[in-house]
Amino acid sequence: MMKAHTTDTSNIEFSMLERSKTKKTATKKLKCSVGSRIFDVFxxxxxxxxxxxxxxxxxxxxxxxxxxxxxxxxxxxxxxxxxxxxTKAYEAVARNKNIITGYMNTIFIVVFGTTLSMILTIIAGYVLSRRNVGLNRFFTILLVFSMYFDGGMIPFYLVVKGVGLNNSIWSLIIPTAVNTYNLVIMRTAMSSVPESLIESAQMDGAKHWTILWKIMVPLVKPTIAVLVLFYAVSNWNSWFNAMLFIRDRAGYPLQLVLREILIQNDMSMMTAGAGGDEFMLSETIQYATIVVATLPILAIYPFIQRYFVKGVMIGAVKG
Structure with missing residues (x-):
C-alpha cells in the first residue's frame, strides 16, 4: 500500500510539472505576438x-x-x-617603390605609435581613476574640455614646427599620442575595479607601479584590446597630418600614397611598360592599392571584435 501511495504521489508531481511547463510554453507563445514578429522580420x-x-x-x-x-x-x-x-594590377603595385616605402612607414607608425599611445593612456587612466590623487577632477575636466575645443590647424602646425618635428615621421606619432576619448574609456574601466583590491595590495607593500601592471592591466584586458585596435586603425588610416608635416616623399605613409593615386591619378611609375593599356591598367591598380591598404586591418579585426562590447561598456553600469 505504501508503494502504491508513493507511486501515485510521484505521478501527481510529474503531472503538475508537465502542466507548469505547458503553461510556460503557452505564455511564451502568447508573448510572440503578431506585432513582435513583424518587428523581427523588419x-x-x-x-x-x-x-x-x-x-x-x-x-x-x-x-x-x-x-x-x-x-x-x-x-x-x-x-x-x-x-x-x-594579377597585373598587383604586380604593378609590387613594383611601385612609393607603395612599398609607404607600407614600411605605416607599419612603423602603427607599431611604435600604438605602443606609445597605449603606455601613456594606461598610465594616465590609472592616475585619473584614483580618488585620492590631488586635483584629479580638475585635470579630468581639462581633458574633457580639450576633446571638444582645440586651437585649430594653424596653431597645431606652428607647435609641431616649433619643437622641430616638421618633416619627421615622429610628427605623426608624438603630437597625437593620446586620444582623449580613449583615455576617458580607460579611466572609466579602471575606476570600476574594486577599491578593496588596491587597498589589499597596498597593505602587502605594493607600490603604484606594481598595482598598475600586476592588478589593473590584467583586469582591464578587454578595454586594452579595444583601445589597441582604435589606435592602430587611427594610425593606419591617418593621412592628413602627413600631408601637413611630411615634405620628403620617402617619408609618406601608405594612406598618403594611396590618396595621390586615387585623387591625382598618378600612375606613371606603376604603368611603365604597359603600352596602350596604360589607362586601363591604371583603373584596376587603384582597386588593388585599396585592397593592399585595407587587408591588414580586415585580417586583425575578427580576432579583437569579441572584446568590443565588453571593453567599451565596462564600467558604464554602476550600482
Missing amino acids: NVILISFMMLCVLLPLIHVVAASFSDPVKYAAHEGLLIFPEGFS
Whole structure:
C-alpha cells in the first residue's frame, strides 16, 4: 500500500510539472505576438540591407582588382566576379617603390605609435581613476574640455614646427599620442575595479607601479584590446597630418600614397611598360592599392571584435 501511495504521489508531481511547463510554453507563445514578429522580420530585412550596402562595394573592389584591365574597361555596373582573372594590377603595385616605402612607414607608425599611445593612456587612466590623487577632477575636466575645443590647424602646425618635428615621421606619432576619448574609456574601466583590491595590495607593500601592471592591466584586458585596435586603425588610416608635416616623399605613409593615386591619378611609375593599356591598367591598380591598404586591418579585426562590447561598456553600469 505504501508503494502504491508513493507511486501515485510521484505521478501527481510529474503531472503538475508537465502542466507548469505547458503553461510556460503557452505564455511564451502568447508573448510572440503578431506585432513582435513583424518587428523581427523588419529588423532582419533592415540589417540584411545594411550588410549588402557594406559588402557589395567591397566585393566590387576585390573583383575589379583581379580583373583583366581591358575587359574591366568594357564592363559597366556592379562587379561580383572578376572580368577575366588577372594579377597585373598587383604586380604593378609590387613594383611601385612609393607603395612599398609607404607600407614600411605605416607599419612603423602603427607599431611604435600604438605602443606609445597605449603606455601613456594606461598610465594616465590609472592616475585619473584614483580618488585620492590631488586635483584629479580638475585635470579630468581639462581633458574633457580639450576633446571638444582645440586651437585649430594653424596653431597645431606652428607647435609641431616649433619643437622641430616638421618633416619627421615622429610628427605623426608624438603630437597625437593620446586620444582623449580613449583615455576617458580607460579611466572609466579602471575606476570600476574594486577599491578593496588596491587597498589589499597596498597593505602587502605594493607600490603604484606594481598595482598598475600586476592588478589593473590584467583586469582591464578587454578595454586594452579595444583601445589597441582604435589606435592602430587611427594610425593606419591617418593621412592628413602627413600631408601637413611630411615634405620628403620617402617619408609618406601608405594612406598618403594611396590618396595621390586615387585623387591625382598618378600612375606613371606603376604603368611603365604597359603600352596602350596604360589607362586601363591604371583603373584596376587603384582597386588593388585599396585592397593592399585595407587587408591588414580586415585580417586583425575578427580576432579583437569579441572584446568590443565588453571593453567599451565596462564600467558604464554602476550600482
